[in-house]
Amino acid sequence: MALSLNYKGFSFEDAISPKTPQQSVKLAKNSLYHAWFEVMKRAPWYLQKLERGVESRTVSDQLVFEFGDIRDLKFDQWWLDRGYQIFSETVPYETVENLEDQFVQAITPTGNLAKRLQHDSLVLEIPLNLSWEVLRQQVQRAVEIAQNDLSRRRAHALDRELRPNADFNPHLHSTAQVKLYANNRLDAKSILANMKFYDSYLAYRAKTGKDYKHYNFCRDSGEAPQLLPPVIKNSKREVPQQLRTEAAAVITGKLRSIYSLMAHACQSRFPCNDRHDWASLGRINQEFLDNKTGKFNYNTNLFLAESHVDVVDVDE
Numbered sequence: 500m501a502l503s504l505n506y507k508g509f510s511f512e513d514a515i516s517p518k519t520p521q522q523s524v525k526l527a528k529n530s531l532y533h534a535w536f537e538v539m540k541r542a543p544w545y546l547q548k549l550e551r552g553v554e555s556r557t558v559s560d561q562l563v564f565e566f567g568d569i570r571d572l573k574f575d576q577w578w579l580d581r582g583y584q585i586f587s588e589t590v591p592y593e594t595v596e597n598l599e600d601q602f603v604q605a606i607t608p609t610g611n612l613a614k615r616l617q618h619d620s621l622v623l624e625i626p627l628n629l630s631w632e633v634l635r636q637q638v639q640r641a642v643e644i645a646q647n648d649l650s651r652r653r654a655h656a657l658d659r660e661l662r663p664n665a666d667f668n669p670h671l672h673s674t675a676q677v678k679l680y681a682n683n684r685l686d687a688k689s690i691l692a693n694m695k696f697y698d699s700y701l702a703y704r705a706k707t708g709k710d711y712k713h714y715n716f717c718r719d720s721g722e723a724p725q726l727l728p729p730v731i732k733n734s735k736r737e738v739p740q741q742l743r744t745e746a747a748a749v750i751t752g753k754l755r756s757i758y759s760l761m762a763h764a765c766q767s768r769f770p771c772n773d774r775h776d777w778a779s780l781g782r783i784n785q786e787f788l789d790n791k792t793g794k795f796n797y798n799t800n801l802f803l804a805e806s807h808v809d810v811v812d813v814d815e
Contacts, residue, residue, distance in 0.1 A: 504587035507673050508532050517591065520583040527578050531679055532586050534690040535769045536574050539566055541697055542761035543787050544777065546570070546797040557777065558765050565677050585677040590628065628672045677767065685760075685770040693757050696720070700754065704793040711793055713747035714738045723749045754780055 503517035508531045518526065527533055539545050548558040549568055565585050569577055623641060625634060671681045703716050718727050718738050726745055727738065738746055758778035763771040777783075787795045 504583065505591055506532075506586055507588065507675070508586060508679055520579055523583050524575055524578045527582065527586075528574065529687055529691065531687045531690075531770060532578070532582060533574050534687040534694075535679075535764060536566075536569065536577060536582065537691060537694045538761055538764045538769065540569050541694060542765050543783060543795065543797060544762070544765050547787070550797040559767075562765065562767060586675050586679075589674040589676075680763075680768050680771050685772065690760065690770060693753070693760070696722075696753065697757050700750075701795065704788075706793070708793040709790055712743075713750040714743040717746040717750050722753070751780060758783060 503519050504523065505517050506523060506527075509526045544557040545562075545566075548563060549570060565581075567577070567581055572580075574582075623638065625638070673679065699720060700716065703719065704711050707715070715738065717723055723746060726742065726749065755774070755778050756772045758780070759775040760770065760772040762775040762777040763769060763773070784790075787797060789796050
């Protein structure tokens with residue numbers, strides 16, 4: 500029998516039925532699982548841990564054991580190797596079941612109550628570890644089947660009585676080895692877009708080397724079109740002095756958010772981009788950046804993220 504597992508990181512339409520690894524890899528693509536993988540591939544502290552293989556308070560050995568060496572892997576490869584395992588639920592999902600016959604036989608040996616139940620009521624066993632959207636679909640389907648059998652339809656009445664619980668977060672009830680953080684503010688699409696932005700930032704730094712400036716990157720990346728008019732971007736004109744601070748602040752703010760996301764991911768808290776102590780651009784640049792080449796070097800003896808060294812964090 501093929502291995503089939505449940506996941507909480509898919510849309511609720513796809514999350515309820517168990518999936519084989521081959522089925523789940525298609526659904527995992529562009530999901531939060533995929534986003535976490537892409538963030539870890541770029542997180543400087545995780546890359547440093549993989550590069551040097553030394554003890555570090557920033558990244559635990561357990562996290563390396565779970566995610567492994569992902570530097571040369573694509574997401575599909577990694578998912579089929581271990582991703583499908585670490586994110587799968589250890590407690591399988593159950594579906595809403597119609598227990599009418601069992602209930603009737605258990606308490607009505609004479610059959611009197613059975614007649615009333617069969618015509619007026621529906622007895623359901625509802626698992627409590629699923630999101631309301633999934634439960635609502637299943638309850639509605641069970642009701643519709645029963646009503647069709649009885650040639651009656653009451654689904655509209657059920658829909659009026661039941662309301663979705665907006666506060667329910669399925670990730671709080673996860674039994675997976677590696678759990679997604681219960682955060683509804685961040686989605687996979689925006690995180691993956693930010694990773695592309697980060698790639699372009701690294702490439703721009705490497706291209707410009709010691710001449711790199713945040714405000715020039717802001718101009719050339721088109722990150723703040725409302726701040727820098729097209730005439731500046733399209734003609735490669737110098738960013739006016741009065742706009743440089745604002746343009747640099749746009750890039751600084753975005754990078755701090757990305758580094759905070761990476762830092763939390765390295766502590767098994769994803770997705771979360773709350774401000775993190777490690778997300779100091781000055782400290783990160785001092786630890787990893789080669790100012791001459793503009794490239795990041797992760798095979799370094801510096802562990803400033805673990806120390807209390809005070810590095811001034813300024814807009815470049």
